[in-house]
Amino acid sequence: MVKNEYYILDILRGLGALFVIFYHFFVFFFDHQTFSAGLFNLEPVELSRPFYLDMINMLPFDIGHLGVAFFFLISGFLILPSLERYGSLKNFLKHKVFRLWPAYGVCFSLGLLFIAGVFALQGWEFPYTFGHVLSYFFWIRDLGHYSYIDGAVWTLEIQIKFYIFAGLVWSFGKTNFLEKMCALTLGLSLLVYILCIYTAGDDFHWAYLFVLAQKNLKYYSLILLGTVLYSYYKESISLQRSLLLGVLFLSAFLSPLFSSPDPLKTNAYLLGLVIFSYFVLFDKKGLQIQKKGNRFLEWVSKISYPLYIGHVLPGYMIMYFMISCGYNVFWGICLGLFYTFIMAEIVHKYVEKRVLTLFCHNKAFTKKQAPQASA
Numbered sequence: 205m206v207k208n209e210y211y212i213l214d215i216l217r218g219l220g221a222l223f224v225i226f227y228h229f230f231v232f233f234f235d236h237q238t239f240s241a242g243l244f245n246l247e248p249v250e251l252s253r254p255f256y257l258d259m260i261n262m263l264p265f266d267i268g269h270l271g272v273a274f275f276f277l278i279s280g281f282l283i284l285p286s287l288e289r290y291g292s293l294k295n296f297l298k299h300k301v302f303r304l305w306p307a308y309g310v311c312f313s314l315g316l317l318f319i320a321g322v323f324a325l326q327g328w329e330f331p332y333t334f335g336h337v338l339s340y341f342f343w344i345r346d347l348g349h350y351s352y353i354d355g356a357v358w359t360l361e362i363q364i365k366f367y368i369f370a371g372l373v374w375s376f377g378k379t380n381f382l383e384k385m386c387a388l389t390l391g392l393s394l395l396v397y398i399l400c401i402y403t404a405g406d407d408f409h410w411a412y413l414f415v416l417a418q419k420n421l422k423y424y425s426l427i428l429l430g431t432v433l434y435s436y437y438k439e440s441i442s443l444q445r446s447l448l449l450g451v452l453f454l455s456a457f458l459s460p461l462f463s464s465p466d467p468l469k470t471n472a473y474l475l476g477l478v479i480f481s482y483f484v485l486f487d488k489k490g491l492q493i494q495k496k497g498n499r500f501l502e503w504v505s506k507i508s509y510p511l512y513i514g515h516v517l518p519g520y521m522i523m524y525f526m527i528s529c530g531y532n533v534f535w536g537i538c539l540g541l542f543y544t545f546i547m548a549e550i551v552h553k554y555v556e557k558r559v560l561t562l563f564c565h566n567k568a569f570t571k572k573q574a575p576q577a578s579a
Contacts, residue, residue, distance in 0.1 A: 218505030220274035227268030245331040265471040273476025280430025293375040302563040307556040315517025356516045422462040425453045433484040510551040515544040
């Protein structure tokens with residue numbers, strides 16, 4: 205793991221994880237019970253509507269997707285220092301595998317064990333096929349058109365493809381990287397948009413893959429806004445150039461080239477962009493200074509990755525188990541939160557941290573050893 209140069213990014217990462225967990229446990233589980241139960245092939249349960257839910261739903265943005273916006277923008281902000289540090293496409297992708305997969309594999313396995321244990325206690329059949337589980341382990345669930353097992357990991361599926369895409373572009377020439385990414389992203393978006401129109405209604409796998417590519421390219425535009433902000437922050441591009449590229453990426457993200465999502469989600473992404481941009485454009489000192497402030501947020505930022513990827517399956521399974529035993533759902537939420545934070549601390553300390561330490565000590569993987577942000 206590389207040194208922390210950007211304190212506020214870690215804080216936003218921690219806040220993003222908290223927003224997503226709060227949304228999944230306290231909002232989504234109640235508002236989308238059919239989907240939540242469908243993750244386990246269970247029947248939806250009747251739940252009393254919590255007093256706070258209407259107040260949350262009155263917000264002009266989706267709080268869960270605000271957290272996702274932070275994750276995407278941080279990924280974009282850190283992609284260039286990561287590419288520069290690891291040099292070749294091979295080393296860059298190795299870094300991403302070591303950075304993401306071990307902790308993910310452990311967290312997903314623990315979630316599956318929770319499901320297997322509860323289903324065994326109830327005498328039910330395990331709800332997933334081997335191919336379904338395998339597709340999730342290797343982030344190809346969307347390519348195989350499998351249903352969701354864990355509804356929180358869709359962002360990883362997008363980010364992994366973005367890293368491959370960015371790494372390929374970088375490997376063919378490092379100059380004008382942002383311009384190349386802009387031209388390719390916009391060009392592919394237009395091509396995929398035409399293909400989606402041409403194949404609309406067709407019942408074959410390629411039509412689905414075009415729609416999937418459209419979804420990925422939409423979020424590439426959002427991620428690359430973070431890259432533009434990094435380039436401007438490092439003064440590697442001028443203000444005029446950064447504004448032009450920023451407007452192009454933002455216009456693409458909001459354009460009819462992609463299917464229009466829930467306005468609350470769009471508002472969340474725009475709010476996340478505004479908050480993120482503030483620290484880069486107007487509070488550069490605050491971006492760098494490592495303050496010793498809120499210890500809880502600092503701790504959450506350290507364990508944010510296993511928190512994010514490991515909370516849905518065991519958390520929801522605990523909640524359904526407690527409900528089946530006749531307990532109030534909020535006892536299940538409390539137990540789910542307790543498990544999630546303990547699990548995240550253990551996985552961070554004994555899996556994520558150790559793997560990254562071993563990886564970073566292997567100088568064969570790195571082009572240079574320089575203090576960068578955690579990419």
